[in-house]
Amino acid sequence: MAQSVFYYLAIASVLSALLAVTRRNPVHSMLWVLSLFMHVAGIFLLLGAEFLAAVQVIVYAGAILIFYLFVIMLLDVPDEERGDRFGAHWKFAAFAGLSFAALAGLAHMSPLSEGPTPEAAAGAGEGAVAEIGRALFGPYALPFEIASLVLLAAIIGAIVLAKKKAGES
Amino acid sequence: MPPLHVVFGLSCVLFGIGMFGFLARRNIILMLISIEVMLNAVNLSLAAFSWQHDDPRGQVMALFVIAVAEIGRALFGPYALPFEIASLILLAAIVGAIVLAKKKAGES
Numbered sequence: 001m002a003q004s005v006f007y008y009l010a011i012a013s014v015l016s017a018l019l020a021v022t023r024r025n026p027v028h029s030m031l032w033v034l035s036l037f038m039h040v041a042g043i044f045l046l047l048g049a050e051f052l053a054a055v056q057v058i059v060y061a062g063a064i065l066i067f068y069l070f071v072i073m074l075l076d077v078p079d080e081e082r083g084d085r086f087g088a089h090w091k092f093a094a095f096a097g098l099s100f101a102a103l104a105g106l107a108h109m110s111p112l113s114e115g116p117t118p119e120a121a122a123g124a125g126e127g128a129v130a131e132i133g134r135a136l137f138g139p140y141a142l143p144f145e146i147a148s149l150v151l152l153a154a155i156i157g158a159i160v161l162a163k164k165k166a167g168e169s
Numbered sequence: 170m171p172p173l174h175v176v177f178g179l180s181c182v183l184f185g186i187g188m189f190g191f192l193a194r195r196n197i198i199l200m201l202i203s204i205e206v207m208l209n210a211v212n213l214s215l216a217a218f219s220w221q222h223d224d225p226r227g228q229v230m231a232l233f234v235i236a237v238a239e240i241g242r243a244l245f246g247p248y249a250l251p252f253e254i255a256s257l258i259l260l261a262a263i264v265g266a267i268v269l270a271k272k273k274a275g276e277s
Contacts, residue, residue: 105182
């Protein structure tokens with residue numbers, strides 16, 4: 001059961017990603033990326049990462065994509081549609097993407113093909129959210145604080161940039 | 170669940186698609202979206218590592234990845250691209266560190 005659900009999610013996410021990077025209309029691209037994020041959230045659920053799935057849906061699908069959609073709607077979409085979708089070098093890009101996927105796949109396949117350890121497979125998914133909370137505020141408290149500081153710096157930077165632009169015009 | 174290498178294969182394929190999009194598209198927003206696809210692929214492999222080892226650290230790393238990617242959005246505009254690239258490089262380092270640590274654990 002879980003196996004067939006996983007294969008559905010995997011095929012659907014690969015198709016959505018392909019459609020997302022090849023559609024001419026940016027809004028269509030965005031909607032396909034939304035589908036990709038939802039399917040990846042489903043895979044996170046299968047992997048016992050419930051918190052990550054929730055963050056994926058709330059932050060990526062909810063906040064980030066809506067933000068990008070706003071940006072696209074503020075731009076002139078018909079103007080974007082008239083030009084070429086890809087640069088002249090798209091064949092090299094396709095080659096780079098394919099060869100990267102193949103190389104990374106080869107590198108991943110060899111040492112890791114033994115699958116999950118039995119005790120890990122048995123214990124996965126039980127109290128995962130509580131464990132993440134304990135890890136975030138225990139051994140990872142310092143990186144957590146640093147991440148919040150960096151986010152604060154980014155907010156201040158965004159305000160400074162926006163202010164400068166307003167003053168110039 | 171399928172064997173773990175299928176999940177990693179999916180992650181690699183998604184990363185390759187994102188890489189193609191990033192290199193080939195001409196629209197800056199769609200390039201950023203392609204980077205999102207790549208970041209998602211790496212989060213997928215982090216979650217798979219976390220599942221394999223029954224260890225929440227992989228998921229914690231994935232959360233940090235999402236946080237750093239968010240900074241790119243906050244500074245959307247001239248500095249979004251360098252931030253996204255920096256977060257991708259950090260990601261590559263994290264995944265590399267996990268792979269190295271995993272290999273050593275298997276050897277001993």
